[in-house]
Each structure stands twice: as C-alpha cells, then as structure tokens.
Amino acid sequence: MSKALPLQGLRVANFGWGWLGPVAGQTLGFLGAEVYKIESHARVDINRTLPPFAEGKRDFDRSLQNHAGWAGNGSVTINLKKTAGQALARELVAKCDVVLENFGPGVMDKLGLGYSELCKVRPDVILVSMPAAGLTGPLRHVRTYGMSLSSITGLDSLTGYVDGPPIPMENAYADPLGGIIGAFAALLALRFRKRTGKGQLVDLSQQEGILQMVGPAWMDYAFNGRVAKPIGNRHPLSVGAPHGVFPCVGDDRWISIAVLCEAEWHGLVAAMKSPAWATAVEFSSSQKRVANIEALHQKIAEWTRGFDNQELAALLQTHGVAAAPVLAVADLLSNPQLQARNTFMEVTHPLGFRETIYGAYVKTSRTEPRITPGPAMGCDNEHVFRSLLGRSEVDYQQLVHDEVIF
Amino acid sequence: MDGALTGIRVIELGEGISAAFAAKLFADYDAEVIKVELPRSPCASDPTETHDAGNVAQPADVSRLGDVTRSWGPFPGDVPDPEKSGAFFFLNTNKRGLALDFTCDKGRELLLRLIAEADVLIENFSPRQMREWKLDWATLEKINPKLVMISITxxxxxxxxxxxxxxxxxxFHLSATGTRYCGVPxxxxxxxxxxxxxxxxxxxxxxxxxxxxxxxxxxxxxxAENEKSGGGQHIDVSCAETVAALFVGAQNIGGYAQDGKSGTRTGVGMPLAAPATIIPCQDGYVWMMALETGQWHGLVRAMGNPDWAQLDLFDDMFERAQNSDMIYAFLYEWAAAHTKQEIMDLxxxxxxxxxxVFTVAEAGEHxxxxxxxxxREIAHAALGTVRTFGAPVHLTACPGGATAPAPLFGEHNAEILGVRLGLSVAEQSTLRSVGVIA
Structure with a gap:
C-alpha cells in the first residue's frame, strides 16, 4: 500500500453549505486533499441544527444527521458578514488550489469572493460554483431545495406507481450526488491545470448533472415524441419482466427480482418449482411477459409471500436470477454484504463521543482513504490562522475578539 | 483539442448503463475512449452458466449485437435496430467502437495490447466473469502497472x-432508499x-x-512495498453501497446506531412541515414548498392573500403541518386553477x-x-440528426460535451487494429474470417 493518497498536497477552501457542498469537500478529503469548510456562528449552517444529537445533547457540533455527510472536511470559522472576514477568507484562498461553493449566483461576488477577486490572490485558482441551475440562463436564480431540485430535471415525473401521480422522493437524492459531481468537476479542472497551468471557473448546474439520469427517457421523447410517466419499479426501457419488488414474510419486507433474458426466466420458473401458470402462453416470451406484467407480478407475489427475503434472494441466486433483499434502515448495519465491505464504521468525534458514519464508499486497492469524523466548528482555526497564514498570537486573538474569526 | 482529459486513454468493456455512462463522462471531456463490444451480448449474464433445474438455458438471442443496450431502445418508431438504440446513443457519444471477441485467445491478446497502453479500464461484468476471461485485476496489473481499473458492479x-x-x-433497493424515502406506506x-x-x-x-x-x-x-508499482490501482464500486452510504446512511445511520430509531416512507415530501410535497395543478404537478415564514408569506401573496391563509398560527411550518389536511385542501383548490408554469412563476x-414538476420533455426543451x-445536435449515419444532452458540468475554459455520435458496431475496427495495433489488412481479414473481429 502507498502511504501517499492521490490528492495529497492539494488544499481546498469549501464555502459549501447544507448537504451538497460538504459532500464535494468530503470526497476530495477522503482522497487525500486538505479541506477546510468555512463557516461561522454568525450564521450557523442549518445542517448543524438537525436532530438527532449525540447523546441527546442539542449542540451545533453534535448533529448526528449531519455528521456522516460532513466527515472529511475540516472547519474554520470566518465571519463573512464583516469585510475583515472576507479579507481573511481571501488570504486562505491564496493558499488553496480549489474553492468550492453552492450559494446562489452572485453571492460570492457580493462577499468579495468572486472569481476575478480570487484570481488576484491566486491566479491559477479553480473555483467550482454549484448553484441549482448554473451561473447563466433564465432559470439561474430559481429557488429550490435539494429535495425539489429534481422537479426541474424531469426525474420526479418518472417516480411513482404506474398510472398514478408523481410520488416525491422524501429526501434530496440530488444533494449527495451533486456533491460527488462537484468533486468530479474539481478533478476535471485540476487535470486541465496540470496540463496547461491554467485555473478556471467551473459553472456546475445541479440541474444539468441530474438531467443525465433521464437521458434514456429523453431519447424516447427525441425520437418518438413520447413523454415518460411514473413506471413503478418496472424496467425503465421495458426490456424484461418480472421487474419489481415483491412482498415477503414480515412487516414491510420485500425482495427485488429483475428478469431480463430467457435464461433468467427459466431459472425463476425452476426456483418456483415450475408451476403450471408459468407455462401459460401469455408468459411464454419476454415481450409477452412485459405486456402482461401486472398479472405476472401478482402470480410471483403470491409465491414470494411465504418466504424470508434474505433466504429467497439466496435461493434465486442459485438459479441464476438477479434478486436481492430490499433493505430497511434497520438492516444497514447488519446486512452481510455491507458489513463485509465496512460500509459503516464507528469513530470517535473530536469532542469525545462515539458516532457511526460511512467510510470509504468506494474501495481502492493501493491507497487507504483518509476518513476523519466531524468537523467541530472551528476545529482547524489554530492551525490555519496561526501556522498556515502565519498570524501572530496577538493578531489571532484580536480577530477572535473582533468576531472576524467567529 | 483542449479538453480537460485530453491525452487520457480509456478502454471500456461495458454492458448496459453504469460502465458506458462512466466512460461517456471521460469521453465528454476529450479522453480517448475505445468501447470494446463482443460480437454477441452475453445479456449481462454468463452464457456458459448451467442451470440445475432441468430447464436448458436458451442461447442468447442471436439477433443481439454488441452491448446489450443496442437491443434496449428506445428506437425511432419502435422498430428494433442495433444501430438505432437511443439508450446506446446517449451513453456512447464521443467514443470509438471496436468489435472484438476477446473471449478467445487471439482476441484477448489484442485486447491486452490495448490495455497495456491504456490509462484507464472501465468495466461492469461480474468479478467471476472477469476472472474466467483472465481479465481480473491481478492479471491486468502485471500487464500494465500504471493502469487504473474501474469496476462498477x-x-x-x-x-x-x-x-x-x-x-x-x-x-437500488439494497440501499434502503425505497423503504425509507419513496412510496406510499x-x-x-x-x-x-x-x-x-x-x-x-x-x-x-x-x-x-x-x-x-x-x-x-x-x-x-x-x-515502498512495491518497487515496480506504476501507481495504478483497482477502483471497486458497488452501486448499492454508494447509495446506501451517501444517501440513506448519511442522514440516518448516526441516529439509528445511537437510538435504534429510524423513519419510514410516508408518500409526502416532508411530513413534519407543510406545505412540502408534490400536488396536482391544472396541467400536471408542482413541487409545492414553503418552509420559512418568509417563504410562506410569499406563497400567500402568490395566491392573492386569501382569507384562510391569514392566521398567525400558520406562520410556523410545523403548525401548518399539524393542520395539513386543511392547508393542502386549499392549496389543491388554488393549484387546480393554474398551470404549473404560472404557479412556479408566481x-x-x-x-x-x-x-x-417538469416532464422530461419540458425539462429538456427548456x-x-x-x-x-x-x-446538442449530432449527425449519426443510421439515425440522422439526434438531439442529446451535453456534458454534466460546464468548464468555462474547456467546456466538453458530446460532439461525435455513438459508434456503429465495429465502426473503428480498421483504424484501431491497423493504426494502433499495426495489423495488416490481410491479418485483419483473417481475423474477420474466423470471427475474432466483426
């Protein structure tokens, strides 16, 4: 194993807030970059206020709902409402390769942190701006939450039961995914800088990143003028059936089963011990099974109902059928696959309490990702302002006193 | 060309969505991507696999050519044609296509020569399948110690x-997303x-x-342990794990581990606040959202300050949720009289x-x-002009995005085999006659 991580030596100033911005910083941090989230008690990030809290104590540094998504970022507290705070932030940017932010368009400019200002202190800076709909265009000032951002991508219009209304995803899928895309964007710009020596402004529209997910449905519209609707758990291109989740023994227990080719269908029929209905003409080809999918799903549901979902998935796998248990949150820590991959881990927060977060969600063969918990607000203040920026102790204390470092 | 990834060589062995999309993202930014397709799709399954249940597995559909998405459509007029699949087009722009049976010795040798010169290999076959083909990481890192092999399963x-x-x-459903966040109880x-x-x-x-x-x-x-290291490595991605960790795990696992409590889906966007969900309107749906007091007052103004909304009690989003039956009834009534665009604009x-809530058409045509x-509008030999999406991220100094169509099956065989690998026309013809290349 290498002790060096791929992004070692890279420094990132992360003005990102909420869920999306911190995930972008986290990803670069796991890969070896030194990442500082810039935040302040002058306006505490809403994600620090969300329950549940570690040991039940309400505190900005104890939001368990927030911690997994923010782990990997460091934290410095700079009050950007003060011009001295903005100047201090520019001083930090001068020492950074990458700047991340997900405010609305124009906010960084108002804070004296726009791209042209940053170039003055760091000519090859990479600024990754990640607003909802990008920095330009008629929708650039659209107001959304991560949860509703997907409504302007068409994605929400595909989610729901067949013949029913769109059903909302009850949390912001676009937030962590947008954060990943933000990290990818930073890496693209870094590769360009490595080759040309030039930094740049990256105009990342969350809408455009998520729109890629509806690409296949878009092509049906582009070719045939057909506008996709909610499809339940069916195959998005109607390639095969069965394709859905089926009830199993227990409360809200399900198994997912997807059959895309003949060999898999024969495997499923064999697993069901070749019931007579399975030889009916309406199920005799993939096309016919897709056409009669509701009847087919009802028949299969009658069969799955009697089984434990884990056991049934294992049985179907021995017959070459793609099947897996449908997990609930309560299964995430005990599922053998996620356990074997150490998806989740217990860590000690800098303030001393134990908490469970996710670790390296991608595995790498030669480098060991650096997983750090937290951050506590301002946990890197001393290091950044004293060592990195070279402020004297007197200066530093004055900035704290003046609530510039705050 | 001045792309972010100019000069990076990528080989893709992709079936279906994940590997093809990942390689497209490299291709969007001017990496050189060669998509290698088998003459017949293994249907993302192992065609040699035997089923122990008395049924003889039927051979893969012989009409299938290359990547399985060539058979998935959507097709213009719903007429299947391996050169006219929309999914295949969308996922494979800017790539070059090599049709090669790498499951035989001669084909594998040619593939290994390409991999030896590549920076990145992207694939999404099962680990067992890759071992059987002797294309597993342990084998490939010896051939190219600088290789970054990305496996997405x-x-x-x-x-x-x-x-x-x-x-x-x-x-997807192994991530707990569905049970926690999506659907009606x-x-x-x-x-x-x-x-x-x-x-x-x-x-x-x-x-x-x-x-x-x-x-x-x-x-x-x-x-230090490996003097011969070229710095390459194997990147192992589990799609289930990424969603389980980053989406569901992020906001649930800390609380669940500590308190043993977790929520479950409700069918409502945010059950504890209101309004915050999708509701019907005159011509479709809107994502109705007003949380902070200022947002609520904005909604009340947008509706023309109706009497029912004037209660001070309603200034609090949690109080509104306590009275959600009444709130939503009024909102449904108002929304039914307006179009989604009117409501959004107001x-x-x-x-x-x-x-x-834009349809895919409304979103894409906006x-x-x-x-x-x-x-982007791109010309394709079989499809004519195709409208597809650009790159997911706009880099102002090197924008990226689709400029060339998805390859026809084996479209770049001559170029890759002749120019890159130096095979003569006669050698290529021999390989074609024995079915190693298309």
Whole structure:
C-alpha cells in the first residue's frame, strides 16, 4: 500500500453549505486533499441544527444527521458578514488550489469572493460554483431545495406507481450526488491545470448533472415524441419482466427480482418449482411477459409471500436470477454484504463521543482513504490562522475578539 | 483539442448503463475512449452458466449485437435496430467502437495490447466473469502497472454478494432508499423510474477513478512495498453501497446506531412541515414548498392573500403541518386553477421556492438549457440528426460535451487494429474470417 493518497498536497477552501457542498469537500478529503469548510456562528449552517444529537445533547457540533455527510472536511470559522472576514477568507484562498461553493449566483461576488477577486490572490485558482441551475440562463436564480431540485430535471415525473401521480422522493437524492459531481468537476479542472497551468471557473448546474439520469427517457421523447410517466419499479426501457419488488414474510419486507433474458426466466420458473401458470402462453416470451406484467407480478407475489427475503434472494441466486433483499434502515448495519465491505464504521468525534458514519464508499486497492469524523466548528482555526497564514498570537486573538474569526 | 482529459486513454468493456455512462463522462471531456463490444451480448449474464433445474438455458438471442443496450431502445418508431438504440446513443457519444471477441485467445491478446497502453479500464461484468476471461485485476496489473481499473458492479468486488447476479433495481433497493424515502406506506417501495443506482455509482466511479489517475505518480513514488508499482490501482464500486452510504446512511445511520430509531416512507415530501410535497395543478404537478415564514408569506401573496391563509398560527411550518389536511385542501383548490408554469412563476417572484414538476420533455426543451448550450445536435449515419444532452458540468475554459455520435458496431475496427495495433489488412481479414473481429 502507498502511504501517499492521490490528492495529497492539494488544499481546498469549501464555502459549501447544507448537504451538497460538504459532500464535494468530503470526497476530495477522503482522497487525500486538505479541506477546510468555512463557516461561522454568525450564521450557523442549518445542517448543524438537525436532530438527532449525540447523546441527546442539542449542540451545533453534535448533529448526528449531519455528521456522516460532513466527515472529511475540516472547519474554520470566518465571519463573512464583516469585510475583515472576507479579507481573511481571501488570504486562505491564496493558499488553496480549489474553492468550492453552492450559494446562489452572485453571492460570492457580493462577499468579495468572486472569481476575478480570487484570481488576484491566486491566479491559477479553480473555483467550482454549484448553484441549482448554473451561473447563466433564465432559470439561474430559481429557488429550490435539494429535495425539489429534481422537479426541474424531469426525474420526479418518472417516480411513482404506474398510472398514478408523481410520488416525491422524501429526501434530496440530488444533494449527495451533486456533491460527488462537484468533486468530479474539481478533478476535471485540476487535470486541465496540470496540463496547461491554467485555473478556471467551473459553472456546475445541479440541474444539468441530474438531467443525465433521464437521458434514456429523453431519447424516447427525441425520437418518438413520447413523454415518460411514473413506471413503478418496472424496467425503465421495458426490456424484461418480472421487474419489481415483491412482498415477503414480515412487516414491510420485500425482495427485488429483475428478469431480463430467457435464461433468467427459466431459472425463476425452476426456483418456483415450475408451476403450471408459468407455462401459460401469455408468459411464454419476454415481450409477452412485459405486456402482461401486472398479472405476472401478482402470480410471483403470491409465491414470494411465504418466504424470508434474505433466504429467497439466496435461493434465486442459485438459479441464476438477479434478486436481492430490499433493505430497511434497520438492516444497514447488519446486512452481510455491507458489513463485509465496512460500509459503516464507528469513530470517535473530536469532542469525545462515539458516532457511526460511512467510510470509504468506494474501495481502492493501493491507497487507504483518509476518513476523519466531524468537523467541530472551528476545529482547524489554530492551525490555519496561526501556522498556515502565519498570524501572530496577538493578531489571532484580536480577530477572535473582533468576531472576524467567529 | 483542449479538453480537460485530453491525452487520457480509456478502454471500456461495458454492458448496459453504469460502465458506458462512466466512460461517456471521460469521453465528454476529450479522453480517448475505445468501447470494446463482443460480437454477441452475453445479456449481462454468463452464457456458459448451467442451470440445475432441468430447464436448458436458451442461447442468447442471436439477433443481439454488441452491448446489450443496442437491443434496449428506445428506437425511432419502435422498430428494433442495433444501430438505432437511443439508450446506446446517449451513453456512447464521443467514443470509438471496436468489435472484438476477446473471449478467445487471439482476441484477448489484442485486447491486452490495448490495455497495456491504456490509462484507464472501465468495466461492469461480474468479478467471476472477469476472472474466467483472465481479465481480473491481478492479471491486468502485471500487464500494465500504471493502469487504473474501474469496476462498477451492483454489489462490489468483495463480500458474500460479490458473485451475485444483480441489476440496477436490485442494487437500488439494497440501499434502503425505497423503504425509507419513496412510496406510499403499505405499498411497494419505489425506485426513481430510471437507472438510479447505476448513474449514482458511475458518478462516484469516475470521481475516484480520475483522482487515481491524477495522483498516480505520487502514489507510485510512495509505494515502498512495491518497487515496480506504476501507481495504478483497482477502483471497486458497488452501486448499492454508494447509495446506501451517501444517501440513506448519511442522514440516518448516526441516529439509528445511537437510538435504534429510524423513519419510514410516508408518500409526502416532508411530513413534519407543510406545505412540502408534490400536488396536482391544472396541467400536471408542482413541487409545492414553503418552509420559512418568509417563504410562506410569499406563497400567500402568490395566491392573492386569501382569507384562510391569514392566521398567525400558520406562520410556523410545523403548525401548518399539524393542520395539513386543511392547508393542502386549499392549496389543491388554488393549484387546480393554474398551470404549473404560472404557479412556479408566481411563487418564485414572491420568494417561495415552489417549482413545476417538469416532464422530461419540458425539462429538456427548456429555453434555459438552450441558452446554456446543453442540448446538442449530432449527425449519426443510421439515425440522422439526434438531439442529446451535453456534458454534466460546464468548464468555462474547456467546456466538453458530446460532439461525435455513438459508434456503429465495429465502426473503428480498421483504424484501431491497423493504426494502433499495426495489423495488416490481410491479418485483419483473417481475423474477420474466423470471427475474432466483426
């Protein structure tokens, strides 16, 4: 194993807030970059206020709902409402390769942190701006939450039961995914800088990143003028059936089963011990099974109902059928696959309490990702302002006193 | 060309969505991507696999050519044609196509020569399949120590499910997303209606994979245990794991581990606040959202200050949720009289973050995207002019995006085999006659 991580030596100033911005910083941090989230008690990030809290104590540094998504970022507290705070932030940017932010368009400019200002202190800076709909265009000032951002991508219009209304995803899928895309964007710009020596402004529209997910449905519209609707758990291109989740023994227990080719269908029929209905003409080809999918799903549901979902998935796998248990949150820590991959881990927060977060969600063969918990607000203040920026102790204390470092 | 990834060589062995999309993201930014397709699709399954249940597995559909998405459509006029699949087109722009049977010795040798010169290999076959083809990481890192091999599978390279068969749906529902966040209680948990886990996993894969390429020299210098290290490595992505960790795990696992409590789906966007969900309107749906007091007042203004909304009690989003039956009844009534665009415009102008639920057509055709040059028109030999999406991220110094169509089956065989690998026309003709190349 290498002790060096791929992004070692890279420094990132992360003005990102909420869920999306911190995930972008986290990803670069796991890969070896030194990442500082810039935040302040002058306006505490809403994600620090969300329950549940570690040991039940309400505190900005104890939001368990927030911690997994923010782990990997460091934290410095700079009050950007003060011009001295903005100047201090520019001083930090001068020492950074990458700047991340997900405010609305124009906010960084108002804070004296726009791209042209940053170039003055760091000519090859990479600024990754990640607003909802990008920095330009008629929708650039659209107001959304991560949860509703997907409504302007068409994605929400595909989610729901067949013949029913769109059903909302009850949390912001676009937030962590947008954060990943933000990290990818930073890496693209870094590769360009490595080759040309030039930094740049990256105009990342969350809408455009998520729109890629509806690409296949878009092509049906582009070719045939057909506008996709909610499809339940069916195959998005109607390639095969069965394709859905089926009830199993227990409360809200399900198994997912997807059959895309003949060999898999024969495997499923064999697993069901070749019931007579399975030889009916309406199920005799993939096309016919897709056409009669509701009847087919009802028949299969009658069969799955009697089984434990884990056991049934294992049985179907021995017959070459793609099947897996449908997990609930309560299964995430005990599922053998996620356990074997150490998806989740217990860590000690800098303030001393134990908490469970996710670790390296991608595995790498030669480098060991650096997983750090937290951050506590301002946990890197001393290091950044004293060592990195070279402020004297007197200066530093004055900035704290003046609530510039705050 | 001045692309972000100019000069990076990528080989793709992709079937279906995840690997093809990941390689497309490299191709969007001017990496040189060669997509290698088998003459016959193995249907993302092992055609040699025997089934022990008395039924003889039928051979894969012989009409299938190359990547399985060539048979998935959507097709113009719904007429199947392996050169006219929309999914294949969308996922494979800017790539070059090589049709090669790498499951035989001669074909494998040619593939290995390409891999020896590549920076990145992207694949999404099962680990067992890759071992059987002798294309596993242990084999390939000896051939090219600088290689970054990106494997994207439903469950990952390790663990008890590593050799399980799975598709996007299986991976998605292993993440607990459906039971926690999507669907009506007592009815089936739902996926998004697209290949949600595979897109998510692919985005993670390119991010970690590109970082590995950028940091290769650094890692090589520091790899004390292995003097021959070229800094390459194997990037192992489980689509299920990425969603389970980053989405569901992020906001649930800390609380669950401490308190043993977790929520479950309700069918309502935000059950504890109101209004915050999708509701019907005159011509479709809107994502009705007003949380902070200022947003609520904005919504009230947008509705023309109706009497029912004047209660001070309603200034609090949790109080509104306590009275959600009444609130939503009035909102349904108002929304039914207006179009989604009217509601979005009125709300946004008044500081309320409500948005229209765009169809895929409305989203893609929106003038906003046209102004941002997100929609691209690309000429294709079989399809004519195709309108597809641009790159997911706009880099102002090197924008990226689709400029060339998806390759026809084996379209670049002569160029890759002749120019890159130096095979003579006669040698290529021999290979073609024995079915190694198309």
């Amino acid at each position: 439903p469950f990952g390279q390790t663990g008890p499910y590593a050799d399980w068969k799975g598709y996007d749906l299986n991976a 007592d009815q089936a948990p739902l996926e998004h209606g697209t290949f949600s886990a595979e897109f998510f996993g692919a985005y993670c894969a390119v991010t970690w994979g590109l970082a590995a390429v950028i940091g290769r020299d650094l890692v090589a210098q520091d790899d 709300c946004q102008a008044n500081g309320c973050p409500t948005t229209a 003038p906003h995207l046209r102004e941002r040059n997100y929609l």
